[in-house]
Amino acid sequence: MKVPMLDLSEQYASLKSEVLEALDSVMSSSQFILGDNVKKLEADIAKYSNVSHGIGCGNGSDAIHIALQAAGIGAGDEVITTPFTFFATGGAIVRAGATPVYADIDPVSFNLDPNEIEKHITDRTKAIIPVHLYGQMADMVRIREIADKHNLIVVEDAAQAIGAKQGDYTVGQLGDAATYSFFPTKNLGAYGDGGMVVTNNDDIAEKSRVIRVHGSKPKYYHSVLGYNSRLDEIQAAVLNVKFPHLDTWSEQRRKHAEFYTSLLNEKVSEHVQTPVIVEGFYHVFHQYTILTERRDELQAYLKENGVATMIYYPLPLHVQPVFESLGYKEGDYPKAEKAANQALSLPMFPELKEEQQQYVVEKIAEFFAK
Structure with missing residues (x-):
C-alpha cells in the first residue's frame, strides 16, 4: 500500500x-x-x-x-x-x-x-x-x-x-x-x-x-x-x-488523530509518544506528530514500505547557520532540540482512510518488533 x-x-x-x-x-x-x-x-x-x-x-x-x-x-x-x-x-x-x-x-x-x-x-x-x-x-x-x-x-x-x-x-x-x-x-x-x-x-x-x-x-x-x-x-x-468546509475537515482530522492514538497506544506505546491534546484546548491537527528515539530509522523503514512521513522541524532556529551571529549553541534549548531529534509527522489529511492508518501503524509496529 x-x-x-x-x-x-x-x-x-x-x-x-x-x-x-x-x-x-x-x-x-x-x-x-x-x-x-x-x-x-x-x-x-x-x-x-x-x-x-x-x-x-x-x-x-x-x-x-x-x-x-x-x-x-x-x-x-x-x-x-x-x-x-x-x-x-x-x-x-x-x-x-x-x-x-x-x-x-x-x-x-x-x-x-x-x-x-x-x-x-x-x-x-x-x-x-x-x-x-x-x-x-x-x-x-x-x-x-x-x-x-x-x-x-x-x-x-x-x-x-x-x-x-x-x-x-x-x-x-x-x-x-x-x-x-x-x-x-x-x-x-x-x-x-x-x-x-x-x-x-x-x-x-x-x-x-x-x-x-x-x-x-x-x-x-x-x-x-x-x-x-x-x-x-x-x-x-x-x-x-x-x-x-473547514470545520468539517478539522473534525475529520481530529477523528483520524484519535484513531491513530488508539492504535499506537495499543501496539507501540513503549516506543512512541503520541500527541497530547492539552485539557481545554481544541486541536485541529494540521500535523499528527509522534516522538520516538529511533526516528530516522523508523522514517526510512516506513519509506521502504510506501508510507510518506515528514520531519517538522529537524534543526531548531537557534542553531540554523543563518542565525549564527546571534551566539546561540547546541544545548541552549534542550526541549526544542529533543523534539527536533525525535519528531515524526505521519500522514494526515481529511480524506485519509482507516485502512491507510491501520497500514501505517502496522508498519510502525513491525519496525519495532524487528
Whole structure:
C-alpha cells in the first residue's frame, strides 16, 4: 500500500465544479487584485477569528513581517519566540529589523512555554510571537498575562492552526494580531501562496493595509516603506469555495488523530509518544506528530514500505547557520532540540482512510518488533 503524506486530489474532485465556476467568475470580471473575493474572504476569516479586521497578503511569512512592522517593531527591538518552528517565524523578525530571542518549548504541546518567557525579557523586548504548532494553540491566556505585565505586543503565528481554540478563545482574540498561511498544504489551503493578518487593533489593521501595497496611501504617495504583498483574487476565490468546509475537515482530522492514538497506544506505546491534546484546548491537527528515539530509522523503514512521513522541524532556529551571529549553541534549548531529534509527522489529511492508518501503524509496529 502507498500512503501519501497529503493527498489533495479527492478534495479537489469533490469541489471541482465550484472551484472552476469561481475561477471563471474571476476571469470574466477581469478584476484580479484586491477585489470582491479578497474582501469577502477577509471579512469571513476575521469573523471566524472573532476579530474586526482581516488583511489578505501574499503569504504567511509576509503576514508575520507585516504584522510586526504595523505594530511598530523594528531596529533595536527584541522579539521572544520559540526555536522549534518553521524558519519564517525567525526570518520575519529579522526582516523587520529586530532580533529574535528564543525561549524553550513545553514538551507536551511543542509550543512556547510561558514559564520560559520572563527570564528572557530585557528592556529591549518589545514583542512575543507564540507559534501554534501542529494545530494546537500555545497557552495564550498566560502569554497575554505576561505581555500585559511587561507592556509587550503579541503576534500569534497561526499558520498551522486556523480554527484552533483555547477554551472559548479563538486564534487572534488574545493577540494584538494573528497571522495565517494559506499555503496549499495547510488546513485551509489555496492553489498557490496566500496569507492573512487578523486583528482587533484598528491601527495595526490600517498600517497593514498600507504596508502590503508598497506603503502607499493614497496611491503613489508613500508614507512608509512597504512592499508588494497582496492576496490575489484567484487564490481568494478558491479559498472562498473551501472555507465553508473547514470545520468539517478539522473534525475529520481530529477523528483520524484519535484513531491513530488508539492504535499506537495499543501496539507501540513503549516506543512512541503520541500527541497530547492539552485539557481545554481544541486541536485541529494540521500535523499528527509522534516522538520516538529511533526516528530516522523508523522514517526510512516506513519509506521502504510506501508510507510518506515528514520531519517538522529537524534543526531548531537557534542553531540554523543563518542565525549564527546571534551566539546561540547546541544545548541552549534542550526541549526544542529533543523534539527536533525525535519528531515524526505521519500522514494526515481529511480524506485519509482507516485502512491507510491501520497500514501505517502496522508498519510502525513491525519496525519495532524487528
